[in-house]
Amino acid sequence: DIQMTQSPSSVSASVGDRVTITCRASQGISSWLAWYQQKPGKAPKLLIYGASSLQSGVPSRFSGRGSGTDFTLTITSLQPEDFATYYCQQANSFPPSFGGGTKVEI
């Protein structure tokens, strides 16, 4: 199975900051990488798929990059509603697997 490792596990930031989260796969997954946002008590929400494709309705301040084993999610100009936990997920190999999450805190 492919292991997904996110870093950092948590990050403290302020409104307006630029935040970058890293995700590393234990083996190459091409661009089969998705990012989700989850707020407390809520379901995850798809932000990005295919490593860099923005899901419909997601603000353009979210962007994703990478291929192979190393990926990043960047939030430019952090907004109050962006404080949440973010998960990466590989969709290249069965079974699909998630990273451990990165909590973006104030």
Place this chain on the structure above:
Amino acid sequence: QVQLVESGGGVVQPGRSLRLSCAASGFTFSSYAMHWVRQAPGKGLEWVAVIIFDGSNKYYGDSVKGRFTISRDTSKNTLYLQMNSLRADDTAVYYCARDLAPTVTYVFDSWGQGTLVTVSS
């Protein structure tokens, strides 16, 4: 708009069974693969199972294989998860999720609100 509403969660003793349901609306249910994903309290996300659009193929994670069964009823636009031989480590919020595309991509573009299953004596 796409809506997924889970039900059927609750407290159950170890070794017992439970069936979860997920009512779908706002899209052509019969055209999409559907998944169950779970999240133990305070933990990360774990994919559980998938059923393709016509129900002809089903796949499971190792931790539930042989104990859980995923199914769908197109006439009712409903996804199910039959959970047998439940264990304490099955305790989690269970989400149903739609696949991004009619084929199985393992990308989850719509999620329900989740239903909590607690396995405890």
